[in-house]
Amino acid sequence: MNNLIVLPLIIPIITGIILVFLRSSIMLQRVISIITMITVSVISFLLLDIVQTEGIIRLDFSGWLPPFGILFVADSFALLLVLTASVVTTICLLYAFSTIGKDNEKMFFYPFVMFLIAGVNGSFLTGDIFNLFVCFEVMLLASYVLVAMGGKKVQLRESLKYVLINVVASWLFLVALAFLYGTVKTLNMAHIAERVAEAGQEPLLTTVAILFLLVFGLKAGLLLFFWLPGSYSVPPAAVQALFSALLTKVGIYALIRTFTLMFPLNQEITHTLIGIMAGITIIAGCLGALSGRDVYTIGTYNVIIGVGFILIGLAAGTETAMTGAVYYLMHDMVAKALLFLIIGMMVYLTDETIIKNMSGLIRNYPLFGWIYFIVLLALTGIPPLSGFVGKILIGQGALEAESYILLAIGFASSIIVLYSLLRIFLASFFGETTISFEDRKRIPKGAYSSFILLAISIVFIGVGAESLAVYVKDAVNTLINPSVYIDAVLKE
């Protein structure tokens, strides 16, 4: 028992509520929210360190022993993601301070960001599949509000679509849960894993597994991503960055958890299916990114490519591939957040979204331009930046698993990513500037500091991959040997 585990969930919730009462004093809201996020980041780092020495820790709510009660389980994989998510949110808040606008700040922007991060952290940490559903809903309800924040016409239309898609996805989640409960009579994830292993994964359980694949596929944007480009391009930039960094990643986390812990037995069906879906996702994402003429389309389709690429790691399923997937997951959270913050700033500076209509940004804002160049290199996977380690390991894993087609698709997608992002760079940053140096809008200091912090994180994940290796190795060990997780939860 360690009550520290629940803090990444409960601190943001309580702060969020307190912020509701402080509606009118914006300055206080900003200070409190940033302090909270820094605290959560520090706590998750401490937890990560504790897990290294003490092994997986769990917290049985209200003292009900598993498999009867709800519990939180903290292993390295979950904690790495909690840490990355909290750090990214902290930095996105810095950006939001200077750009989100007084109206949104008064309309409970900070409380809902807090609820969002609470839901995200809860989804990572929970060890009970129904609790995962609840945390998903906390996160989604906050995201519904954030999509619609501002209340412009397009936003309302897109958020209506977004909410409806997610309501149907949650409904499917419940259906899958009902069938799962009907067959294995338990909801504790470790206990499910044990029961499934005892019974051998019979066809009915495989069907349930595929139902879960569909649900999490919808949430992660795996194959069923048709809703993503629309709804990710309407909210304010800081919200976009949070969404593309966090929401799809929670779906990916759930997929990885489900298919390494609970349903790992029938790999020739489920993992093949994941592989096919990942391949098609990447191809479709590439087509979208190539066809896009405005920054939002290119950005959102890059999110989709990233999702497909991480899941190649899961489809391959070897130890190397999983290591790559964990690295790439962290990289993708940081890099996509930075990409969307930069895109938001480009639109703010030029009042344009079509890339052809903005040009010469780098003349007015040299540092800004070069930070964009760093993201471009990181997303393509150029060493020594963050994308490199993940890409090379996933590639190596795919080789080991002899899935050459996925390997080819994955690496071909890197070229498309490079091309699509380079198009923005050439069209929007290079060339003659249309705005003179004197008339340029200034980039707020908060925004600049968030760019620089995220860029430093990108370089750190790339160069400091060695120092992260201890944690990642432990995380992958749990993923490859689910018995470690099961023993930690059910033994004692």
Add this chain to the structure above:
Amino acid sequence: MKINDVILRTVVKGVVFIILTLGVYLFFSGHNAPGGGFIGGLVLGSGIVLLYITYDLETVHKKMPFDFKKVAALGVLLATGSAIGSLYFNAPFLSQTDGYFNIPILGEKHLTTVTIFEAGVALTVIGTLVTIILSISEDE
């Protein structure tokens, strides 16, 4: 259009007390029988909504000057507060405790901290319910 709602107004004056009493009863009966914070909150909330429907916003607002968003927030604060109280006593998160207390006049009663949690739930439900109705009706 002005509708003649004398009957509604007269009936509501009496009925609203019955509804509110039922809500409170349901809330407390959740202790050992069907009922509880969610259901009690729903009934209490619908009673308040009935008041808003019968009399206009301003009249009700004069007598009940609450911001219902804040009522909901206060509810969540109570519920989470009772949950994290256990952290202070180094018990697992969400732990609840109970005991028998001798209260003057009422005699020995069974009190638990779950009631605080349930009160939070009830306040949250009332707050959200009324907020939803008001946010739809306010911008006529």
Add this chain to the structure above:
Amino acid sequence: MESLIVVLVGILVSVGTYLILSRHMIRVIVGTAILSHAVHLLILAMGGLKKGIVPLLGQSEGEFTDALPQALILTAIVISFATTAFLLVLAYRTYKTNGTADFRELRGVSDE
């Protein structure tokens, strides 16, 4: 009894699906509400509709009812209550700003 409930679930799902596929916002929202009721019944049926007493230590001799599905359903009801409420407000706002509750007419509304 379980098979009867499952048939009922089937009917509710088909009604909900039909409503969701229509063009009117309110119908779609009612459709999602009906779908959620269907899945609540499904969870109840999956837990088994035993006729037993409450599963309390020391009180249950013989058959007792599985209480977990009911707890799950209560949670799911609360969540679907919140989502439906939010959807209703959102639909109302959309109707106010766009002047239509028809999804086909909403399509292609230009920026501002």
